[in-house]
Amino acid sequence: MPTDIGPPDYHTMLPPIIARNYGKWKYHEILQPGVLMHVAQGGDKLYSVRVGGARLVCTDRIREYCDIAEKFCDGYLRFTSRHNVEFLLDKKDNLEPLLQDLKQRGYPVGGTGHSITSIVHTQGWVHCHTPATDASGPVKAVMDELYDHFIAMKLPGKLRIALACCLNMCGAVHFSDISILGIHRLPPSLDNERVPKICEVPTTIAACPTLAIRPDPKTKGVQINEERCMYCGNCYTLCPALPLMDPEGDGISIWVGGKVSNARSGPAFSKLAIPFIPNHPPRWPEVVDAVKNIVECYAKGARKHERMGEWIGRIGWERFFEVTKIPFTDKHIDDFTLSYDTFRSTAQFKYTG
Numbered sequence: 436m437p438t439d440i441g442p443p444d445y446h447t448m449l450p451p452i453i454a455r456n457y458g459k460w461k462y463h464e465i466l467q468p469g470v471l472m473h474v475a476q477g478g479d480k481l482y483s484v485r486v487g488g489a490r491l492v493c494t495d496r497i498r499e500y501c502d503i504a505e506k507f508c509d510g511y512l513r514f515t516s517r518h519n520v521e522f523l524l525d526k527k528d529n530l531e532p533l534l535q536d537l538k539q540r541g542y543p544v545g546g547t548g549h550s551i552t553s554i555v556h557t558q559g560w561v562h563c564h565t566p567a568t569d570a571s572g573p574v575k576a577v578m579d580e581l582y583d584h585f586i587a588m589k590l591p592g593k594l595r596i597a598l599a600c601c602l603n604m605c606g607a608v609h610f611s612d613i614s615i616l617g618i619h620r621l622p623p624s625l626d627n628e629r630v631p632k633i634c635e636v637p638t639t640i641a642a643c644p645t646l647a648i649r650p651d652p653k654t655k656g657v658q659i660n661e662e663r664c665m666y667c668g669n670c671y672t673l674c675p676a677l678p679l680m681d682p683e684g685d686g687i688s689i690w691v692g693g694k695v696s697n698a699r700s701g702p703a704f705s706k707l708a709i710p711f712i713p714n715h716p717p718r719w720p721e722v723v724d725a726v727k728n729i730v731e732c733y734a735k736g737a738r739k740h741e742r743m744g745e746w747i748g749r750i751g752w753e754r755f756f757e758v759t760k761i762p763f764t765d766k767h768i769d770d771f772t773l774s775y776d777t778f779r780s781t782a783q784f785k786y787t788g
């Protein structure tokens with residue numbers, strides 16, 4: 436078998452209409468939620484129909500996507516960067532039958548324009564060894580509640596939600612409008628019998644962002660200064676003898692106001708809104724309520740095209756906490772390196788009730 440062959444050349448999988456008009460598109464329109472029309476310079480029209488996906492899907496589901504594409508799109512489809520499926524067709528006559536077929540199968544069509552499209556998320560309890568929460572479970576629970584925002588475009592601006600199940604933040608939680616992030620609240624339980632056998636001590640020490648880990652000459656293992664530990668779990672990533680998962684201590688934090696695009700304002704990191712919500716599988720009701728509340732306050736208060744962070748920037752953080760009724764606590768105040776820039780160094784602020 437040859438190796439290092441790379442992925443298949445995507446040009447070989449382009450629908451003929453895209454291959455013909457590659458780099459020669461004039462404009463596109465959103466015809467209805469989930470349905471776009473792309474018009475080429477020569478007049479060709481391509482229709483793309485976006486369908487929400489669970490991301491974690493079985494082979495049978497992929498085969499079903501392929502059957503739909505064979506039936507209506509000459510076998511062509513693609514996956515978007517947020518795990519939606521897009522059926523690509525050049526025959527307008529096929530558009531309505533495709534939409535009817537998708538409706539009968541119960542597939543949601545949407546995720547375009549000022550909507551809430553699919554949640555970028557991670558592995559959770561399905562496959563990873565470091566999570567503080569699940570991924571697929573909370574994502575299903577949140578999207579069930581926000582389904583109407585997927586199939587419609589009634590928000591002031593785009594609203595991106597992401598979930599990561601630990602502070603490694605795989606995915607997009609550090610720059611999303613609303614981020615759901617798993618956190619721990621207890622230091623690692625240290626097993627110095629195993630540390631010298633299965634861990635490289637210097638790299639484990641170097642993994643700690645707060646310098647809470649020191650070598651322990653007696654055991655050839657490590658000591659942890661629990662006062663300095665903020666439960667990031669990075670040492671456990673390096674050393675399996677430092678587990679810190681805890682069913683009661685672990686849970687979810689909610690972050691807001693991040694964005695990637697340069698439209699109107701520059702990209703921004705998400706910032707802490709809710710420090711902790713316990714894990715309550717299988718439906719995470721408190722997390723669902725918290726996300727829904729933030730979405731509703733944003734929908735009510737933001738101006739057209741304003742993203743979450745831009746809305747908060749305009750009204751100010753004190754007003755954000757006031758309108759969302761989220762309690763502001765000492766946990767919200769940055770106390771890590773370079774935190775100084777996050778403190779208010781002006782007398783400008785708003786009184787809140």
Ligand code: SF4
Binds near residue numbers: 557559564566567605
């Ligand atoms: S965010 Fe953390 S727990 Fe989730 S998949 Fe990534 S490394 Fe694993």
Ligand code: SF4
Binds near residue numbers: 643648659663664679
């Ligand atoms: S959990 Fe994080 S802060 Fe705590 S000891 Fe490990 S690396 Fe350091």
